[in-house]
Amino acid sequence: MKTIKGPGIFLAQFAGDAAPFNSLPAIADYMAGLGYKGIQIPSWDGRLFDLAKAAESQTYCDDIKGMLADKGLEITELSTHLQGQLVAVHPAYDAQFDGFAAEHVRGNPAARQAWAVEQMHFAAKASQRLGLTTHASFPGALAWPYVYPWPQRPAGLVEDAFDELARRWKPILDVFDENGVDIGFELHPGEDLHDGVTFEMFLERVNNHPRANILYDPSHFVLQCLDYLQFIDIYHERIKCFHVKDAEFRPSGRSGVYGGYQSWVNRPGRFRSLGDGQVDFGQIFSKMAQYDYAGWAVLEWECALKHPEVGAAEGAPFIAKHIIPVTEHAFDDFAAGGEDRDLNRRLMGL
Numbered sequence: 517m518k519t520i521k522g523p524g525i526f527l528a529q530f531a532g533d534a535a536p537f538n539s540l541p542a543i544a545d546y547m548a549g550l551g552y553k554g555i556q557i558p559s560w561d562g563r564l565f566d567l568a569k570a571a572e573s574q575t576y577c578d579d580i581k582g583m584l585a586d587k588g589l590e591i592t593e594l595s596t597h598l599q600g601q602l603v604a605v606h607p608a609y610d611a612q613f614d615g616f617a618a619e620h621v622r623g624n625p626a627a628r629q630a631w632a633v634e635q636m637h638f639a640a641k642a643s644q645r646l647g648l649t650t651h652a653s654f655p656g657a658l659a660w661p662y663v664y665p666w667p668q669r670p671a672g673l674v675e676d677a678f679d680e681l682a683r684r685w686k687p688i689l690d691v692f693d694e695n696g697v698d699i700g701f702e703l704h705p706g707e708d709l710h711d712g713v714t715f716e717m718f719l720e721r722v723n724n725h726p727r728a729n730i731l732y733d734p735s736h737f738v739l740q741c742l743d744y745l746q747f748i749d750i751y752h753e754r755i756k757c758f759h760v761k762d763a764e765f766r767p768s769g770r771s772g773v774y775g776g777y778q779s780w781v782n783r784p785g786r787f788r789s790l791g792d793g794q795v796d797f798g799q800i801f802s803k804m805a806q807y808d809y810a811g812w813a814v815l816e817w818e819c820a821l822k823h824p825e826v827g828a829a830e831g832a833p834f835i836a837k838h839i840i841p842v843t844e845h846a847f848d849d850f851a852a853g854g855e856d857r858d859l860n861r862r863l864m865g866l
């Protein structure tokens with residue numbers, strides 16, 4: 517068995533224009549000071565990282581790795597959540613998602629998609645140059661507006677949407693395969709891949725591609741009322757990334773799963789800082805150890821109530837406490853009798 521690596525932290529929710537969150541060296545110092553051993557880098561944030569340069573320059577990648585190593589840090593994964601989202605955008609969301617793209621492709625969905633695909637290619641090569649074997653992303657969505665159909669969906673609409681999603685992603689997955697990197701798709705409401713069934717629908721259409729995998733985040737399953745522990749039993753072979761994020765779901769007589777268009781603070785289902793929600797992380801880390809998950813445990817801080825810097829400070833010891841240093845031998849080995857095939861036969865009366 518392998519011991520989970522960590523604690524790690526996703527930098528996306530912390531990056532900003534003010535020090536120490538406005539450059540990679542400064543934010544790395546800050547996070548290392550809190551006890552983190554790894555950082556997941558949002559590849560779209562130019563204040564922290566130049567994705568195109570990383571794809572082209574081994575020197576740039578080596579310099580980043582060396583700088584982080586001097587601080588006791590590693591890169592857990594690169595993230596292309598925003599660029600991956602733009603691989604497949606339903607027209608209803610064109611205006612909202614335009615802000616995720618470079619300025620020169622905004623207002624042009626075809627150019628925006630081509631830019632997103634190029635970004636994914638950059639991410640595959642950059643990951644390879646950095647010595648990474650996993651990558652975090654979103655898949656995008658074409659069917660999501662029809663998730664709760666009224667009027668009834670036309671026959672074949674969902675199937676056609678997933679066919680198209682797979683058509684767009686298969687060549688990208690092939691590029692990641694060429695570079696020896698797995699994509700962990702975060703299964704998330706708003707994405708066509710948001711639970712186990714939808715992941716299976718996609719996986720079937722990309723011919724069980726070995727690089728099509730899962731970023732496991734239990735918080736999104738709590739808000740869907742999905743069994744996040746059984747999910748690990750079913751899909752553990754495809755779980756390659758792990759966001760450690762808490763959540764709670766407390767339905768009321770006035771609002772339920774859909775949240776009533778309310779702010780995050782007032783929704784029955786909302787994200788919380790680690791330890792403040794309902795997720796059973798003891799069982800999650802036990803199952804991850806049981807199934808030999810060898811990747812990183814990465815905090816993604818999203819909380820409707822707590823200050824992010826407090827959440828970050830609490831997150832490192834919380835994750836460290838839950839990581840199970842796996843045993844190298846069985847607890848009852850002291851009573852082992854050794855291997856004796858003749859004895860085995862006698863014990864069976866043979």
